[in-house]
Amino acid sequence: MTKTLLTSTALILLANVAAADATVQSCDRTVTFDAPPERAVSNDVNLTEMMLVLGLADRMVGYTGISGWKTLDEEMRAGVEELPELSAKYPSKEVIVGADADFFFAGWNYGMKVGGEVTPETLEPFGVQVYELTESCTHIMEKDKASIEDMYNDLANLGDIFDVEDRATVLIDGYRAELASFTEGLETGEPLRVFVYDSGEDTPFTAGRYAMPTALIEAAGGVNIMDDFEKSWATVTWEEVVERNPEVVMIVNYGDVTAEQKREFMMSNPAFADLDxxxxxxxxxxxxxEATPGPRNIQAIKTLAEAFWAE
Structure with a gap:
């Protein structure tokens, strides 16, 4: 009887230990978490929002990389009101370590730079584990073109890491159903040629094949005119834009230059007068x-489709 009881207890303990472990793929790394992080930091507004929709604010010690470039809308302000912004732009290693963080959710060019000060390798000696945004993996490895599945993958992996798989599954299933319901009733024609105008006047900064707008535009019934541009977010020339003659311009709104100012620049420039x-x-x-991987991607697809096919 005693032996059987001890054996059963041991099996229960082993099961509990196994349940606490989570192994996920983060870009080209396989990362195992022995227990859910308790002092997480996220970088950028879209990654932070992924943490919030999973109900992980109480597992966070702060966020970085928002106010230096963007502003928070009312919904986001409410979500992070109890959390400090540890750095207005990209954080230094000292900022993350100084917050006694045990987890950093970031991406390449979303808080980390290849060869930079803050990377999974530089944070590891301080006990900080890193999960990398899937869309950003193209900066360090070969990857398929951007897909809405990238966002779902991040939510699922965060669910595993923080032991909130059920929450993640409910969210993902809900997003899938919402998108399917919308696109099934969407009447489209020949895919519209769309140019993503992020920023820049001398040369435009835009979304290439590996950036999320490519997936959003396709889901809405268009095609990114830079779909063959083997980059994520990068600079092209205006000559290339003019040559490909977009029928719609998708403006990404953030920073000091407003969306209306970007529109006015294109509308008033004689070089663009013949663009459809x-x-x-x-x-x-x-x-x-909305334009970067995160919970607002489904609404972004709806916004684009309504603009594409309203007529």
């Missing part, structure tokens, strides 16, 4: 948090 998008004044605006 300019001739027909067809512009649509997405907020940065």
């Amino acid at each position: 998008a300019v001739k027909n004044d067809r512009f649509v605006t997405l907020e940065y948090v």
